[in-house]
Amino acid sequence: MISQIFILSSKGDHLIYKDFRGEASKDSINVFYEMVTALSGDQPPVVMTHKDHHFIHVRQGGLYWVASTKTNPSPFTIIEFLNRLAALTKDYCGSLSEKSVRMNFALIYELLDEMVDFGYIQTTSTDILKNFIQTEAVSSKPFSLFDLSNVGLFGAETQQSKVAPSVAASRPIMSSRGEQGGKNEIFVDVIERLSVVIGSNGVLMKADIQGEIRIKCFLPTCSEMRIGLNEELNIGKSQLKGYSSAVRVDECRFHQAVKLDEFDTFRILKVCPSQGEQTVMQYQLCDELLCAPPFQLFPSVEKDYVNRVLIFLKLRCDLPPKSTALNVSITVPVPKGSVSMSQELSSPDQTAELQPKSKALLWEIPRFPGGAQLSALFKVDVPGLSSASLLEVGPVSMSFELPKQTCTGLQIRFLRLSPTQTGLSQRWVRYVTHSDSYTIRI
């Protein structure tokens, strides 16, 4: 059972404080802040204890969202709840920041009152909540098409600003009652996270994909939406694959509002989207990739002169030629004694630097078209170089994003609203794949 909930700014200012059970004092806020700021990097930060008081917190939007308890509740429940609370705050206030929380404190108190009673979580669904909430949200900034700082897919930063009307995605879902502000829009995003380990011999050792389908809905009235996925989608490990390039996932989980009566035969998800953001489906695929991994690396590491290591990296992007990978960055750990580095890169928009703190070199490529191949040569000076320190080079890790791509091949065939909306409703479907952990061993 939750005893208190509070929201703190990154500097420790009290933004919201609510006590549900009267069993702890307000001092616990300061106790928490001291503990969380004193935490070192290798300690698990989730659950902290002070005497018989337990704090569970998440960080979202640069704020601490904290619940305290004196009993033995489920940390999952509380972490999920805090994440929902942050998401709801974002839905209601448009964005998540110290400013927006400060401006809407009355609204957040009201939300908390309805969401938690005596420490028992009651509901987090916008459909239910909208019946109770009286306070109107105050928006932190006027909408401006020129405001590019806020460009991004919700929940996933990307450079797709040209494609998606991102500004719209960060406005409050609950526009003033009675008047219809904004358009009737619905966004459906397919987001995948890819983790791959490629062995030193170039063989794919491990590949996992975690994906989710998220919707953000601005439709004022709740109508049923049908999301059609690839018909040939297979679920589970045991199913036989046909000759066609079937799309397969190991396991999937659904939001409880999703109706699955047409899923088994037609792969159609039926959902009445609540206003706001929600994840309708999560899925994963282990140990198998339908396409080749997006990047192949051909490294060579040599000892040059007495105190110099030559690292030659050839990187090939195996995406289809029309696609492009964005924000590719490659990190190569170098021997601990490294002092300086010189590099030869193939184009001026790339950068590379030696990061003295983490003892790694970082090579960044803003755009990397499919089918292309780039190479780079790094000369690292290491005083007192021994042959053992060559072993310290590697493994290489990469991060990137692949817009308009899904690695499982999962697609959304159609998006139908029924009954058909009278007003113009815009439907957006977006795909993106992010690297989660992409490691290439040397």
Place this chain on the structure above:
Amino acid sequence: MTDSKYFTTTKKGEIFELKAELNSDKKEKKKEAVKKVIASMTVGKDVSALFPDVVNCMQTDNLELKKLVYLYLMNYAKSQPDMAIMAVNTFVKDCEDPNPLIRALAVRTMGCIRVDKITEYLCEPLRKCLKDEDPYVRKTAAVCVAKLHDINAQLVEDQGFLDTLKDLISDSNPMVVANAVAALSEIAESHPNSNLLDLNPQTINKLLTALNECTEWGQIFILDCLANYTPRDDRESQSICERVTPRLSHANSAVVLSAVKVLMKFMEMLPKDLDYYGTLLKKLAPPLVTLLSAEPELQYVALRNINLIVQKRPEILKHEMKVFFVKYNDPIYVKLEKLDIMIRLASQANIAQVLAELKEYATEVDVDFVRKAVRAIGRCAIKVEQSAERCVSTLLDLIQTKVNYVVQEAIVVIKDIFRKYPNKYESVIATLCENLDSLDEPEARAAMIWIVGEYAERIDNADELLESFLEGFHDESTQVQLQLLTAIVKLFLKKPTETQELVQQVLSLATQDSDNPDLRDRGYIYWRLLSTDPVAAKEVVLAEKPLISEETDLIEPTLLEELICHIGTLASVYHKPPSAFVEGSRGVQHRRIPPRAGSVESAESPEVGQSGPSEAPSAVIPSQGDLLGDLLNLDLAPPTTTVPSVQPSMQMGAMDLLGGGLDSLMGDESDTLGGDIGGSPSMGAGLGAAPTAMPAALGGVPPVGGGLGDLFDLGGGVGMPTGFYVVPKTLWLPAMKAKGLEISGTFARRGGIIQMDMSLTNKAMSVMTDFAIQFNRNSFGLAPAGPLQVLTPLSPNQTIDVSLPLSTTGPVMKMEPLNNLQVAVKNNIDVFYFSCQFPLSLLFVEDGKMERQVFLATWKDIPNDNEAQFQIKDIHLNSDAASNKLQGSNIFTIAKRTVEGQDMLYQSIKLTNSIWVLAEMRVQTGNPNYTLSIKCRAPEVCQFVYQCYEMVLKN
């Protein structure tokens, strides 16, 4: 317009301004003012002065304003209880409002105002709201019952709210059901024995139906409640499992984990040959794997839970090894947890994969992680025999990297591998020896020294190597010193000719120049062993060591069972039972997994045993035994030294082993050796790795020929003095056992000072001098408060009386019997040991008279289980005389009551260690037998208190 202006800085007279605004006629202005007040409240300003003004705003039909006012009320009502009453009328009125939102709001807020006076006004509205037509009101009212119970439990019971709450379990609305279940669960926790949440198949069925309909949070309440239910048979268990399984694919990980908890618990009841059992096992894996795709914080929590599940049922995840491979961007705490699970899952089938991964990890940058990875390789070798060879070669590769901490870790684990597979991988010793210089951590040095000592006969320059360590002997840590001592003795026994000098050097370093009792004692033991019987020494020191077991850090099975019942809670993150961190009685109930259904049990049990992870192969002694095996061998095995050594079961083990050990040690020569072995008075401080186990062992050794054991037979069962009455001295140490020294003695308490009166008699032919005394640790920390004052030498046939003042601040260790005291007396001839028993009345302090009220409360507070009854026979005293007599021994009569010719005396006693003993003594006129009831939080003292009563009353 934005609300941020509410947070602008304080101006003078702000409160005054707000007051004016609150009393304004305009609604908008009022609302703005209340908002400002709440903003100030949030940042911690005191705005309680505005209480009456805010309450005035309460009567409004504007819901938004009303909510704001209620928010304020909840915060300040407690500090202004009188004012809060002003609000009651509005609350009561609001509970009748046609708008269900307002009804619910009023009842919710009233419950949050924790003021006693308000609660009585709350009852009627609450009763109505519990039967309200609107489910929103009903669900709020259900929670309100829990709130009220928290403030005034008696009121809730008297008003019959609990029955209404039980009825709500059958409500048509799932939200109401969920809240009723949550409220009942909480109330039931504070009444552990009540049958509040009467779970029977009907209610379970209702809950399972509601499970499908209610919100995700409600599902969690219901699942948690289900987990407390014990199904009647395996069929019911299966049907519940079937209905819970769909929750495993819920998007909310909290729901998933709660479902896993229910399934893990109920699975225990299913017969293993059932098809459904296998199906269930398969269904559990994917949701657990999915949990690992969450953000690192949730991953960590999930991994801690998976760690428990893997220990309980490794078969669930045995094919999922790969998901536990670490990612380079995992935070370190996630990496370490994953590594732990990887080792638990390692088996012959996947060992190649695991090893390849571990080898990669060993070259990463994070030092802690690298260390753990290297250790993991060693653990794999020990766990999966087929892989041992590859593990060793992997470790050798790692040693070649010459990275300092990698080398050290590798050596530590190779030592463990040697212990598991003796005489198999000695070829690597040469490589290890090359790295001797780079070792700077005690654990690695100790491990290396152990290896050199153990395989001294195969290392040509073993003596040189060990000698090099000896140079800085005093700068080494104890661990290394002990190890070095043992290794050199081993070397000496193997190559006696070349190493005599070395062994003498180390023995003198250990015994003469060291302040460390462990080291000194071990040195003495070796020394005497070597000088008396080299053959026996060889047998002892070079004895075959028990093999080490594979899993050293498994959670103890009973704890594991309890933790499994708490999957998904904080307990599963801390790996501690909830009672360890939750205050008070709440949640302290120990939960157990239900036993398997009766009919299946007998057929099943052998298989259960095999599948349990705690079951070690019979040839291998589990780690605690391992420690003791080491004790015998006097070897220090670093990985096991951390095993807590105070559990009684272990001490038992230690007794046996040592009993046997000493037995064989002493054999024929027990006369000399038995006397010699205690050469150092601090012997009792412990040998080797288990200092606390040793003294107990000494006390527990059965009589061995003429050895140590005899000494302990002497002190028992003597009448003891009390208060002003001192029992005549009894013989504690006969002259025969102590080379002519005879000691008799007794105990007394004089003016609050405990004294040990002794008569020392010299029955030998020569003069005795240099007397000294020392006590072993004992139950009440008795220790000499000063030296033994025997100033003049004791000539033959002379007797001297000494009185030794005692303190109760010495080291404490529970003895058997509780009042046993082991004493060592030294003189110029030798050291002698005896044990005696002191009367507990020695420890009754003068300020032991308890206040009457305190007595009553304490008497009630001590559970009845702790009460002991005794009969004191043949006492011909009336109650007053008895009371006076007892007072002399600091047993105080607090009250006396006469009921039907029977006198009841209520008495209290306080021990030196602040334990209170309460007693009720019944004296019937004309009946020489008294009845004595004794209550104490430490029930083991009752027996001895009774002995004191008897002794005092009879003398």
